[in-house]
Amino acid sequence: MSIMVNIELRGCSEDELIKICKEIGLKRFRAIQLFQWVQQKAVRTWEEMKNIGERDRQTLRSRLSLYPLEKVREQRSKDGTRKYLFRLEDSETIECVLMDYARTSSRDRHTVCVSTQVGCAVGCAFCATGLEGFRRNLSVGEIVGQVLDITHLVRQEDPDFQVTNIVFMGMGEPLLNYDQVLQAIQLLNQAQGLNIGMRRMTISTCGVVPQIIQLAKDNPQVGLAVSLHASQDEVRNKLIPMNRRYPLTQLMEACQEYTQITHRRITFEVALTAENAKREEAEALAKLLKGQFGYVNLIPVNPVAGTGMERPKPELIRRFAQVLEDAGISVSSREERGADIDAACGQLRRQWEG
Template sequence: MEKIELRGCSENELIEICQKIGLKRFRAIQLFQWVQQKAVRSWADIKNISKSDLETLSNHLHFSVLNKVREQRSKDGTRKYLFRLEDGETIECVLMDYARLKARDRHTICVSTQVGCPVGCAFCATGLEGFKRNLSAAEIISQVLDISQDIQQEDPDFQVTNIVFMGMGEPMLNYDQVLKSIRVLNQAQGLNIGMRRMTISTSGVVPKIIQLAKDNSQVGLAVSLHAADDSTRDKLIPMNRRYPLSELMEACREYSRITHRRITFEVALTADNSKPAEAEALARLLKGQLGHVNLIPVNPVVGTGMERPSQEKIVKFAQVLEDAGISVSSREERGTDIDAACGQLRRQWEGKLV
């Protein structure tokens, strides 16, 4: 009998399992709290459940913990982790510690949802290595739990406040496991992270955008837009050939109609695509859409050949959008000194950066 991954179980799933194997309901609640609140990594770490009950549980459930291979720390408080999975594959995730800034008590973890990525965006290091497999809900949740436990050894009061699903991989292509991980992380007996404090980022998987609106109207949505015309976006995001801008923007309008929530549109700015004409085209595309534009100076990544624009270009680009009535901000750079772009640490570890 194949064992179930314990860290991917909801409280109700554990209750159902306990009832099937003859254990009381309260045991399931205790177990869920140990796993999700206290982030234990083994059966030996659980103290208030009898050894006989733990042995019974271990016959049906499996701890899928991560092995920290490497950690990088930025001067701004950002930490980047490389974790090895049980099958030997590696993934990255990033802690963005905004609590160092005055009046901003926020700790955001950016998690991966796939090993590699099948989308192959032109500016992303992850896609350069291709796609291996989807992560399970347990492997997604484990990134949050293991980073929390790691930092709590230094700061016992540390708590994750926000989660963004925009690390390695396309979350919408692993939709079911991503949604399950969100629901588990939201549960009151676990980390109790609010739905509105979690955001899924997509390169534009149109059917899943609409499904997300219908399945869960509270989770935030970010769309990697990056260009306002199909010919340019085809080169930057191959997904656009399957779901062109006309279909993507219609899905975004439908999402906002159902949820009444604004979408964050991510725009990676390079030295080449940061001209006022591009900003004007973007303003026309987003006219009437409930949303906010987040400008992201592209991270320098070996193998992409892309360079970031000057600060002057970024300011002018933003001004064009503001003048057109589009809400806009420029992403605060985090972890640039430790190569915080998705996939960079993994490629470096595997010896593929020169």
């Protein structure tokens, strides 16, 4: 006797829903309707699916579970950034951030920074998330659900709102939850859903070498950002413990292989503190990145209680960037977003649980 397993609706592709509907005696068009309600219109309840009759809804509920995230807290920055703390079905909490960037064209850019784990096992020295340790990986539905629930919330104020970009650089290390992240990317990309372009999604990693190479082979259209933060193994070992397992030599080789396969530039992220924003570090970084197909994104650190790190002065950031540019490396400085609402990963969760 087989036991029917209840499946998470938000984690299902259109093809998976077609297969499930066939198994329970419903027509193909029902699956397509269901997928559009959940993934395109971002509804949170079965009752909102107006063109699906009550009888069919009950049949679907026998196989599928719909678990919207519970908004615990929302903070809004003066620059328009919104930070959300969501509660999951098992009462764990995660964060995600919506950042709006005005464009000169008719379409603004709405970027959602998505979490992929509850907590994080990496424990980077400058990150609030790592201070809380690792709880578990997020499911596909929980990853996608962050984008869907933000869409639902913002559409209450702006019915035409659409997420345009996704960055997997919230709580957790995305490449340590590899399969679920890639499935989430496929779902977010589907034409009958939110239809977010692959090239508008970026995975940020601290340097999980095997998965960087696997990502290049599995999904060459998605962007890659590498949290570099130091040019020497001795320093990076302290900042990013993962470096002890995959030191800089291995990481740079993996980055070379990634760009050879995908022909896409890598974003090398460098967190700048008052301590490391020095000319010597900029010169060493330029030497390390020589020959890499990528550019550097300088990130002045957000002050986080418990890390002891301070933001560098603007003139130090400019001098650091100039050294890289003089060495022929493209460089940008991340626009500060949401500093007045503690937008750094893990800060809101720590406040809530602390």
